[in-house]
Amino acid sequence: DGGITQSPKYLFRKEGQNVTLSCEQNLNHDAMYWYRQDPGQGLRLIYYSQIVNDFQKGDIAEGYSVSREKKESFPLTVTSAQKNPTAFYLCASKAGAHNEQFFGPGTRLTVL
């Protein structure tokens, strides 16, 4: 069953701690994306990767880091430098030339 999985579904973290969100896809897509969703602000792009071992900053990359060592995996680390990390994080992968993206179920991160 093809798709995108994200784990965990809910994550709680104390201030000052780094945390890594998992994103895995078995769709054989080259490109993968991380978005942050906040109420009333839509989806904002954090980082994206168009191919293995390559990634670019999106619109709100500060305080985040990523890696793309495997085609299937694109983990996102929320560092202690991110000033307002509590949000819903969505991972996506891209199919085809027209940039139709498929989304995972999301991870809700709460910083206590």
Place this chain on the structure above:
Amino acid sequence: AQSVSQHNHHVILSEAASLELGCNYSYGGTVNLFWYVQYPGQHLQLLLKYFSGDPLVKGIKGFEAEFIKSKFSFNLRKPSVQWSDTAEYFCAVNAPGGATNKLIFGTGTLLAVQP
């Protein structure tokens, strides 16, 4: 820079009412346009898309959207909504061939359909 505007932030309708959600984008060249829907507790999923050709596109669950190039608009419509259409709707635009090759999303419209 590209941007997408969704002017309706919250919409409340009764079942069987007609729906139209506005979407305007700012980009003068060729665009790909999308509407995504997020039902409560579910994945964000594609509702419909426009790449080229007939500007009236039909999607899943009876939704359709019309691309009007002169107005930079891609409004979403449904003739008769159901309670199950309660969800958040996002318009998105991509400029193919651009350096960043990314989707720009609007801020979303929360639709509540009352039975």
